[in-house]
Amino acid sequence: MQSTRRRKTAGQAIVEFALSATVIFLLLSAAVDLGLIFFTLQALRAAAQEGATYGSYPIIVTNSSGQVTAVQLNYSEIYRRIRFAGGDRPSGIANLFDLNGDGIDDDRQGSVIFNPSNPTNPNGFVIIENPKGPNPANLSGRCATTTPRVDMRNAGQNCWIRVTIRYRYRLFFPFAPAFGREIILRVTHTMPIRSQFVG
Template identity: 85%
Template sequence: MIKKRRHKTVGQAIVEFALSTTVIFLLLSAAVDLGLIFFTLQALRAAAQEGATYGSYPLVRTNSGRVTAVTLNYEEIFRRIRTAGGTQPTGVANLLDLNGDGIDDASQPAVFSKGNPTNPNGFVIIENPKGANPSNLSGTCATTTPRVDMRNAGQNCWIRVTIRYRYQLFFPFAPAFGREIILRVTHTMPIRSQFVG
C-alpha cells in the first residue's frame, strides 16, 4: 500500500509561505522607512544650506549714517529655511511643521525664537560662532566693535544652522524602537561680509 502525503506537503507550503512573506514584508517596510529617512535628510540639508547661505551675508545696521553693528537677520534666515522646499508642504519632509504637531511653526517659539535663536532645545538653531578652524568653533562674533569680527569683513566669523525634525516611523515594529526619531542636520558657512569699519 502507498500512503498519501500530499495533504501534509500542501499544509507545509502554506506555513512556509506565511512565515517567509511576513519576513519579506517586514524587510520591505524597513527599506521604505530607510529610504524616506534618506530623502528627509536630503530636504533638511538643502534647507540648512539655504538658511546658512542667506545668513552668510549679514546686515549692516546704521544710525544717522554711522555704522552701529553688523548682524544676522534671524527672522529671514528662518523664513528661508521654512520655504526652501516651497511655500506648500510637499515631499517627505514638511519644513513648515518641523516638530510634527500639525501646527505651522511660524508662530511657535518652541521651534524657533527670534529672541533666542541659539536655543539648543529649538528645532531651528542659528548660531554665529567664531574661530579660525570650523571644526573648533566657540564664542560669538562681536557685532558692534569697529574693525572686530563681523565689522572686520567677517574674519573668523561663521554662521551655523542646525535643523531638527521629528520623523514618524513607518516600520510596523516601530513601537518596539519608539514611534519617532529626531533627525538633525547642521550646516556651517563663513560670514562673507566685505564690510570693514
C-alpha cells in the same frame, strides 16, 4: 501513503510561507522607511544650506546719524528662508512648515520652533549660531557684532554661520515598539561669513 505525504508537504509550505512572508514584509517596511528618511534628510539639508547661504551675508545696522553700530545676522529672515526652501506650500517628503510634526503651522506656535531673540536655543527646531574660529571643525564662542574692527566688523574674519534643523519624522511602518513611532532627524550646515565691511 502518498496522500499523507502530500498533506504534510502542503502544510509545510504554508508554514514556510508564513515565516518567510513575515521577514519579507519586515524588510520591505524597513526599506520604505529608510528611503523616506533619506529623502527627508535631503530636503532638510537643502533648507539648512539655503538658510546658511542667506545668513552668510550679514546686515549692517546704522544709527540715526548713519554710523555703523553692528554687523549681525538677520535671524528672522534666515528662518523664513528655511521655511520656504521647499516652496510656499507644504509638499513633498519633509514639511518645512511643521518641523515638530504636530499638525500645526510652526508660525502659529510662537517661539516654540524658533525664537529670533534666542536663536541658539537647543530645544528649538531651528538653531542658528554665529561661532568663531579658524577651523570649521572646531568652532567655539560667538562672533562679536558691535566691536569695531573685530570679528563681524572685520569682514567676518574667522566668523561662521551654523544652521541646525531638527525634524520630527513619523515612521511610515512603526514595526518595532522599541524604536517608537517617531525619530528626530537633525541636519547641520556651516558656512563662513561673507562680509566685505571693515570698520
